[in-house]
Amino acid sequence: MTTVSPSSVVAALRAAGCVFAEDEAELLLAAARTPEELTALVDRRVAGTPLEHVLGWAEFRGLRVTVEPGVFVPRRRTEFLVEQALAQAPDATVVVDLCCGSGAVGAALAAALDGVELHAADIDPAAARCARRNLAAAGGRVHTGDLFEALPGDLRGRVGILAANVPYVPSGEVPLLPSEAREHEPLVALDGGADGLDVLRRVAAGARHWLAPGGCLLVETGERQAPAAVAAFTRGGLTTRLAVPEERYAHVVIGVRPWSATPTS
Incomplete structure (x- = not known):
């Protein structure tokens, strides 16, 4: 040029x-x-x-x-997940941003919920480093590891909002993604397994043990996968609904731990 x-x-x-x-x-x-x-x-x-x-x-x-090189770029459609979290749990005091990437979801929740105890976790060390930069001002603690294994044990039964921006692209469709994603974002943040729901199922199965009574899990997924994702949440013991905005292409599955349920270890 x-x-x-x-x-x-x-x-x-x-x-x-x-x-x-x-x-x-x-x-x-x-x-x-x-x-x-x-x-x-x-x-x-x-x-x-x-x-x-x-x-x-x-x-x-x-x-x-x-957003540092090699870190998943937060999508604007994911703002809908944040909006749903705030509507479901406006008084949450403990927030976890799982599969946090840059930490955008956690940062947005902390900005709207003043004074929350904020935790974030990602299996990718580069993402965790980036999230620490973004969450430092909110006092967020960022952990590196595989899903719930990365979290401090004292969070069990205390989490008001558990936002998990899991990968949900089916493995066979990853090559069809735009080159910007394929070549510049980590595969672990994109590939959700054969049907795109491998990580989502693991999160849904374990979330009830970490949520406070009335606490909610929110996960974004694809339109085709939504029925199976809802079923996974229900199997995990959560009261589940699907939220779809009219003006944006986003599908957010929301699961709430019932007040009467006592999770088993």
């Missing part, structure tokens, strides 16, 4: 297939401190690097969330 005029940035992005070229150009122009830096940013975006990785941040529920 030989020029750094706004119109040339838009043209370069549009030629690379960026649907929102004008919006992306505005963000890149604001981020660059010099013409040379702008050229480098545009070149990375044109080469297929996700915009959020180029900028180093993503917007999520009004927050600027740090």
